Amino acid sequence: MALPKYTEPHYRIWHYFYLLICGCVFFFLIAPLFVIFPLSFNAEEFLVFSDGMKRLDPDAFSLRWYKDMIYGTKNPWGLAARNSFIIAIFATLGSIILGTLAALGLSSRHMPYKGLIMAILISPMIVPLIISGVAIFFFMAKVGLAATHLGIILAHIILGTPFVVITVTATLSGFDHSITRAASSLGSSPYNTFMKITLPLILPGVISGGLFAFVTSFDEVVVVLFLAGLDNTTIPIQMWTGLREQLSPTILAVATCLIILSVLILLTAELLRRRSERLRGINR
Amino acid sequence: MSSETGKILTTDGIPLEESLKQAEKKNKIKALLLVAPLLLFLIITYMIPIGDMFSRSIDDKMVTNMLPKTYKAMENWDGKELPPEEVFEAFYLDYKILVKNKTAGKLQTQLNYEKNGFKSVLKKLARKQKKFEEGNYKEQIMKVHKRWRNVEYWRAIKRRAPSYTYSKYLKGIDMYSNEDGKIVQVSEDRRIHRILWIRTVEVAFFVTLFCFLMAYPIAHLLATLPMKYSNLLMICVLLPFWTSLLVRTASWMILLQQQGIVNDFFVWTGLVADDNRPEMMYNKTGTYVAMTQILLPFMVLPLYSVMKTISPSLMRAGKSLGATPAVAFFKVYFPLTIPGIGAGCLLVFILAIGYYITPALVGGASGTLISNQIAYHMKSTLDWSFASAMGLMLLTGVLAIYWIYNKLVGVDNIKLG
Numbered sequence: 164m165a166l167p168k169y170t171e172p173h174y175r176i177w178h179y180f181y182l183l184i185c186g187c188v189f190f191f192l193i194a195p196l197f198v199i200f201p202l203s204f205n206a207e208e209f210l211v212f213s214d215g216m217k218r219l220d221p222d223a224f225s226l227r228w229y230k231d232m233i234y235g236t237k238n239p240w241g242l243a244a245r246n247s248f249i250i251a252i253f254a255t256l257g258s259i260i261l262g263t264l265a266a267l268g269l270s271s272r273h274m275p276y277k278g279l280i281m282a283i284l285i286s287p288m289i290v291p292l293i294i295s296g297v298a299i300f301f302f303m304a305k306v307g308l309a310a311t312h313l314g315i316i317l318a319h320i321i322l323g324t325p326f327v328v329i330t331v332t333a334t335l336s337g338f339d340h341s342i343t344r345a346a347s348s349l350g351s352s353p354y355n356t357f358m359k360i361t362l363p364l365i366l367p368g369v370i371s372g373g374l375f376a377f378v379t380s381f382d383e384v385v386v387v388l389f390l391a392g393l394d395n396t397t398i399p400i401q402m403w404t405g406l407r408e409q410l411s412p413t414i415l416a417v418a419t420c421l422i423i424l425s426v427l428i429l430l431t432a433e434l435l436r437r438r439s440e441r442l443r444g445i446n447r
Numbered sequence: 448m449s450s451e452t453g454k455i456l457t458t459d460g461i462p463l464e465e466s467l468k469q470a471e472k473k474n475k476i477k478a479l480l481l482v483a484p485l486l487l488f489l490i491i492t493y494m495i496p497i498g499d500m501f502s503r504s505i506d507d508k509m510v511t512n513m514l515p516k517t518y519k520a521m522e523n524w525d526g527k528e529l530p531p532e533e534v535f536e537a538f539y540l541d542y543k544i545l546v547k548n549k550t551a552g553k554l555q556t557q558l559n560y561e562k563n564g565f566k567s568v569l570k571k572l573a574r575k576q577k578k579f580e581e582g583n584y585k586e587q588i589m590k591v592h593k594r595w596r597n598v599e600y601w602r603a604i605k606r607r608a609p610s611y612t613y614s615k616y617l618k619g620i621d622m623y624s625n626e627d628g629k630i631v632q633v634s635e636d637r638r639i640h641r642i643l644w645i646r647t648v649e650v651a652f653f654v655t656l657f658c659f660l661m662a663y664p665i666a667h668l669l670a671t672l673p674m675k676y677s678n679l680l681m682i683c684v685l686l687p688f689w690t691s692l693l694v695r696t697a698s699w700m701i702l703l704q705q706q707g708i709v710n711d712f713f714v715w716t717g718l719v720a721d722d723n724r725p726e727m728m729y730n731k732t733g734t735y736v737a738m739t740q741i742l743l744p745f746m747v748l749p750l751y752s753v754m755k756t757i758s759p760s761l762m763r764a765g766k767s768l769g770a771t772p773a774v775a776f777f778k779v780y781f782p783l784t785i786p787g788i789g790a791g792c793l794l795v796f797i798l799a800i801g802y803y804i805t806p807a808l809v810g811g812a813s814g815t816l817i818s819n820q821i822a823y824h825m826k827s828t829l830d831w832s833f834a835s836a837m838g839l840m841l842l843t844g845v846l847a848i849y850w851i852y853n854k855l856v857g858v859d860n861i862k863l864g
Contacts, residue, residue, distance in 0.1 A: 174772060185668045188661045192743055193683040195698040196690060198708065202701065211706045261485040268481030273474040280482060283489060290497075291801020291845060293818040294838040297825060298496035301503070321493050324485055382691045385803050389825065402693040406808050410700055418694040425689040429682070432689070 196422060203228055203415035210410055228416040239401050240417060247397040250312060251380040254319030258376035261320065262327025263369055267361075269328070270335040281328075288325035292385040295322065300389040310392030318386050323376030330375065334368025334439065367439035374432050378425075497842075504836035507612040510557050513550070514541045518608045530601050535585040538604070539576065546573045562603035568592045615836035620644070640820070640837075647816040650734060650806075651799035655746075657739045658795045659788065662746035666787075669747070670754035684751075688744035696805050699737040703728040703809065729811025737805050742798055746791035753787030789856040797845055817841055 166178055206225040207213050215223025232240050265284060268274060287295055299318045300309065308314030338361075346356040362369075384399040391400055398417065405414045455463040511518060516537035524530045545551040551573050558565040568591075575591045589595045606624075617623050617630060621638040624630050632638070669677045669684070687695060702709050710724045719725060727733055757780065765775035803818040810816070817837065824834040 181664060182668075185665050188665045188743075189680060189683045191661070191740060192687055195695060195702060195740060196687060198698050198701055199694065210701050210704070212708070261488060265482045265485040268478040268483075271474065271478035271481075273471060274478040274482070275475060280486060283494065284482075284485060287489070287493060289797065289845070289849070291797070291818065291841060293801055293803050293821050294497070294500075294842050295493070297821065297831075297834060297838050298493065298500055300825070301499055301831075302492050302496040317492060321489065324489070328485075378689060382693070384693065385822075388822070399691065399693055402691075402697070403804070403808075406693065406697055406700065410697070414697060415701075418691075418697055421691045421694050425686065425691065429685050429689045433685075 199415050199418045199422065203412060203419045205412055205415075208412065210412065210415070228412040231413045232416045232420075235413065239396065240398070240413075243396050243398045243401040246312070246395050247381055247399070250315050250319060250395075250397060251377050253316045254323055254380040255373050255377040257316065257320040258323035258327050259369060259373045262324040262372060262376075263331050263365075265324070266328050266331035266335060270332055270338070284328050285325040287321050292322075296386040296389045299386055303390055309390055310395065312395055315387055315390050315395055315397075318390060319376075319380035319383060322383065322386065323379050326375035326379065327369070327372035330368045330372035331365055334365045338364065367435045371432055371435050371439070374428055374435075378428060500835040500839055503832050504615050504839060505611045505613060506832060507607065507614075508610040510554065510607040511610045513545055513554050514538065514604070516541050517604065521605055521608065524601075524605070526598070526602050526605055529585075529596065529598050532583070532585045534601070535588050539579065539584045539588060542569075542572065543576060546576065557607065558603060561606060562600055564594065565600065565603065568594045568600070615833045616840065618833060619837050619840050640817075643815070643817050643820055646731075647800055647818075650731070650738070650814075650816060651796050651802075653735060654738045654742060654799045655792050655796045657735070658743050658746040659792060661739070662743055662750055662791065663784075663788075666747050666750035666754055669751050670757070671759065684744050684747045687740070688748070692741060692804055695741050696737060696808050699733070699740070699805075699809060700728060703733055703736065728809050729814070731810070731814045733809035733811070734806050734814035734816075737809050738799060738802060741805060742795045745794045745798060749790040749794065750784065750787040753784055753790075757783050786856065789852065793848070793852050797848060800845065800848075801841060 166175060170178070201216065202210060202212070204224045204226065205213065205216065206223050206227065213223050232238075269277060269281060269284075274280070299321060303309045303314040303318065308317065342364075343356050343360055346360050347353070351359070382399060383397075384403050387395075387397055387400055388403070391397065398421070402414060402417065405411060457463050457466045459466075514537075517534060520534045520537035521530065524534060542551065542554075545554055551569065555566045555569045558569065572588065572591050572595075579587050594600055614623065619640055621633050621641045622630050623633055665680075665684070669680055672680070701707055704710075705724045705726065705728075707727075709727065710719070713719045714721050714724065727736070761779050761783070762775050765779040766772065770778065800816075801818050802816060803822060806814055806816045807819050807822070810819070818841070821834050821837050821841070824830045824837070
């Protein structure tokens with residue numbers, strides 16, 4: 164941001180000071196993530212930069228922790244990754260279906276008790292996770308679903324639907340209902356109208372809600388800690404155990420993979436947001 | 448007659464009003480049916496279990512059910528002197544069944560909570576009662592241990608008669624109801640929960656404050672920069688936002704360890720001596736630093752979305768009317784950002800107050816919060832009713848914050864993303 168020429172000196176100083184503060188905050192936000200990258204390629208077992216790494220000696224870097232992550236003895240990561248993906252995918256699908264339906268109902272003009280129902284639907288987002296964890300654990304234990312994949316998937320649907328409800332309701336708020344009426348008046352069945360007209364238009368909202376639900380499930384530890392047995396350990400659980408017991412570089416290799424995954428998710432979310440803005444721009 | 452003719456009919460001959468009402472009703476049912484699956488799912492798997500936590504937290508049927516005859520016999524006992532023979536007999540009979548079913552251990556633990564030293568007395572009785580003769584149980588029981596002659600112990604049993612209790616809630620704030628039924632504080636060295644509550648609120652408050660102080664300038668910068676720069680900088684906010692919580696906590700564990708980069712930096716600048724590196728992890732400092740960084744995006748995003756809608760010409764107008772930049776900022780710009788500040792602070796405070804993972808990993812003993820205590824009782828001591836009680840106390844706090852916020856700012860003013 165260039166300042167105009169007539170800016171007074173003390174304001175100019177203040178402006179550069181402000182930019183400096185901003186720079187520090189951005190550094191504080193992003194820098195910790197970049198510590199993990201180089202250390203995950205460490206040839207040694209310690210979690211500090213070795214002298215060799217500081218000299219950029221190629222021998223100080225290696226892929227041994229990545230190998231350990233994939234081929235390591237009694238390797239927990241493979242199973243954890245499989246479980247995490249299975250749980251997250253099904254939880255996302257469940258959240259999308261239930262959440263989108265509910266959002267369609269909620270954005271109808273005829274919906275009674277809208278405020279109350281909305282409050283109930285987004286409550287899992289408001290209630291501290293630890294309480295949700297305790298409550299869901301009691302329920303799952305009662306119906307015998309504790310330590311099963313299904314139990315964890317259901318728990319993650321509970322935690323994921325609020326995001327879908329919120330994003331889809333937001334997308335629907337700019338939705339022109341006369342299009343669907345036009346479709347119906349031209350003889351389209353409600354199902355057909357939904358599939359051909361409504362869904363394509365709200366799809367960006369559905370997918371970004373789904374992304375939130377996916378990340379929520381993929382990253383969720385607190386509830387899984389209560390629910391998971393030995394067979395359904397997930398990546399977060401495995402990391403949690405690792406971080407508690409001993410911080411090994413293998414964890415950093417996993418963390419690097421997770422950061423790459425989150426970059427991909429961020430890019431998808433960003434593309435969707437732009438597409439959604441463009442679509443809504445046409446609507447206006 | 449005039450009203451008859453005044454009615455407009457649809458083509459099927461039904462009055463329009465009625466037809467519209469029917470359509471309205473149909474639409475209402477349709478909307479409800481769409482919401483119903485999720486609503487029912489959440490009510491069954493989520494709302495009812497939270498209610499279940501409440502009944503669990505006040506539930507005290509265990510002891511009541513273990514000593515049915517005793518409590519029946521105790522109904523007429525005023526608790527001033529030693530109970531009469533019937534009570535002794537009933538207690539002997541109840542206890543005999545418990546010993547036979549091998550559930551006496553539970554009663555021993557429960558009564559020991561009520562009165563210290565009960566466990567050993569009951570264990571001794573379990574051994575001796577096999578040789579009891581019929582009749583005159585009062586004498587025989589009192590002979591087993593002299594504490595049976597102490598009326599305090601019988602009062603302790605009587606206190607557990609009701610099938611519900613609020614003692615778990617009292618325990619949550621370091622109180623208990625003593626022998627006379629008065630509510631008093633526990634002894635000074637055992638007041639752990641109150642410290643935790645205060646620390647939780649303190650950490651949540653300061654983390655919110657730090658987040659606000661750091662988020663405000665960068666949200667402002669993001670909102671005022673041209674799109675192509677701000678999009679790039681936005682990645683700095685969004686990437687941590689989308690990154691796993693555990694990954695970010697792990698990176699702080701690496702940074703803050705004693706041989707870590709932050710300490711290296713301090714040594715390099717000469718702020719601290721190499722052999723005197725400060726402990727920055729496993730204490731409150733670690734909790735503050737890590738939680739602030741992790742929750743910062745939740746403050747930036749609402750602030751940004753509000754600031755984005757404020758037209759820059761407002762500030763210019765203020766300045767052109769003679770305000771200095773500072774006055775224009777505080778009189779024009781700042782008040783307009785209050786909905787964003789409210790939303791961000793609410794979000795961060797509520798997330799912080801229930802935080803579990805980060806304090807557990809970097810907090811050490813002095814940096815753990817109330818949720819760590821809840822998890823501890825859920826997983827280690829298995830005192831689930833106490834965990835439920837604490838959880839509900841926390842939930843009440845969170846809901847109270849919402850309520851106050853709604854009164855002050857209005858939840859409708861929240862803007863997320």
